[in-house]
Amino acid sequence: MPEVVIMKEIRxxxxxxxxxxxxxxxxxxxxxxxxxxxxxAGKTSFLMALCKKLKERGIRSAVIEGDLYSSIDTEEFISExxxxxxxxxxxxxHIDANVIRQGYDSLGFSGGVVFxxxxxxxxxxxxxxxxxxxxxxxxSVLEGDDKPYKYVPMYSYVDAVVLTKCDLKDAVGxxxxxxTKGLRALNDAPVYETSVKDQDRAEGIEExxxxxxxxxxxx
Amino acid sequence: MPEVVIMKEIRxxxxxxxxxxxxxxxxxxxxxxxxxxxxxAGKTSFLMALCKKLKERGIRSAVIEGDLYSSIDTEEFISExxxxxxxxxxxxxHIDANVIRQGYDSLGFSGGVVFxxxxxxxxxxxxxxxxxxxxxxxxSVLEGDDKPYKYVPMYSYVDAVVLTKCDLKDAVGxxxxxxTKGLRALNDAPVYETSVKDQDRAEGIEExxxxxxxxxxxx
Numbered sequence: 001m002p003e004v005v006i007m008k009e010i011r012x013x014x015x016x017x018x019x020x021x022x023x024x025x026x027x028x029x030x031x032x033x034x035x036x037x038x039x040x041a042g043k044t045s046f047l048m049a050l051c052k053k054l055k056e057r058g059i060r061s062a063v064i065e066g067d068l069y070s071s072i073d074t075e076e077f078i079s080e081x082x083x084x085x086x087x088x089x090x091x092x093x094h095i096d097a098n099v100i101r102q103g104y105d106s107l108g109f110s111g112g113v114v115f116x117x118x119x120x121x122x123x124x125x126x127x128x129x130x131x132x133x134x135x136x137x138x139x140s141v142l143e144g145d146d147k148p149y150k151y152v153p154m155y156s157y158v159d160a161v162v163l164t165k166c167d168l169k170d171a172v173g174x175x176x177x178x179x180t181k182g183l184r185a186l187n188d189a190p191v192y193e194t195s196v197k198d199q200d201r202a203e204g205i206e207e208x209x210x211x212x213x214x215x216x217x218x219x
Numbered sequence: 220m221p222e223v224v225i226m227k228e229i230r231x232x233x234x235x236x237x238x239x240x241x242x243x244x245x246x247x248x249x250x251x252x253x254x255x256x257x258x259x260a261g262k263t264s265f266l267m268a269l270c271k272k273l274k275e276r277g278i279r280s281a282v283i284e285g286d287l288y289s290s291i292d293t294e295e296f297i298s299e300x301x302x303x304x305x306x307x308x309x310x311x312x313h314i315d316a317n318v319i320r321q322g323y324d325s326l327g328f329s330g331g332v333v334f335x336x337x338x339x340x341x342x343x344x345x346x347x348x349x350x351x352x353x354x355x356x357x358x359s360v361l362e363g364d365d366k367p368y369k370y371v372p373m374y375s376y377v378d379a380v381v382l383t384k385c386d387l388k389d390a391v392g393x394x395x396x397x398x399t400k401g402l403r404a405l406n407d408a409p410v411y412e413t414s415v416k417d418q419d420r421a422e423g424i425e426e427x428x429x430x431x432x433x434x435x436x437x438x
Contacts, residue, residue: 038259039257039369039370040257040359040362067369068369070368072368072369091371091372093342093343120370122258122339122340123338140259140361142361142387150258150287150288151287152288165361168387168390171387172387
């Protein structure tokens, strides 16, 4: 069983913890990346492909997995040889900065990229600064092209947008132009089109890895 | 523009409002159905097909649409001839019983089914009793078959599960048995398999309409 940290929320002090995390990540030469998205957006599969790609480039990465109760995803990362720790929010709808610190400390990690896979939720996580250096949303084309029009706080909040499951774009009639128009009303974040249906022939991951690597080298 | 009710949350009194709603729905011979699901689960398309099916059976329906900011979906229902009112939660992650009452009162409806399309969120709505007579989750097969294992409170909370976009089941390798096993650990709710890719040839809606009709006749 992987290590599991249970979240006990300390309301109102999140900003304080987030600032402390920022400081700690800097000291440890760590780029922390907050990966958000709806349930089923494909966060875990995307992240697995990205971690493997970074490994090829000689960049270490570790994963803090957020979930309401389970530890399915952490086990997957550990079995692939990546450091990973599980945070269980016990039903809470977001991860906070305090529990991220507990999870991070238990990893004993430095000099690399720490991915935080947030709880599947397009609303609440946009209210909680974790002290991360980069905020990414993974959006499955299967969710539909109208999501930036509906989930305004989240699409305003992020630094980069990763479209996932793009191999099914035509099957569901996803209109990239309409999606991007909605996003551009809120945000200049770059959009990456990816597909990791086949982990060994993942598409679009190279470009995301370029972004992560550039951000990491600048830490 | 459709009517839009802005939600002002009154914390702590939700149960009181929910009880009052239950009483009101009973007096008005209304079955209220809370439709929940993740962003992009296909709630609106499913609901449109269901409303049309009920209309064929001579059952009136109206829709209270919940969204963070937009009123895209309400306009769609109105253009199809159904009564519909928009609730904007102004970024909040759920709908509460008080705003449902405001939306319901503005509809001026009785003797039929009122559908409440909740905000796209698999977590928070499971904490808010709306006074509804039936709680339904719409789960797209594209979200993956592991969701009952991860979103435990929601999958414990609902009375019926509607699998949507089942025409893409094979394309994404959705394992119904694994999904149902996770659900059965929490809940005996019936599972309906639907596809409304083509609204005029919607599949599986007849069976859901049977459930709604039976519940409505018993109000």
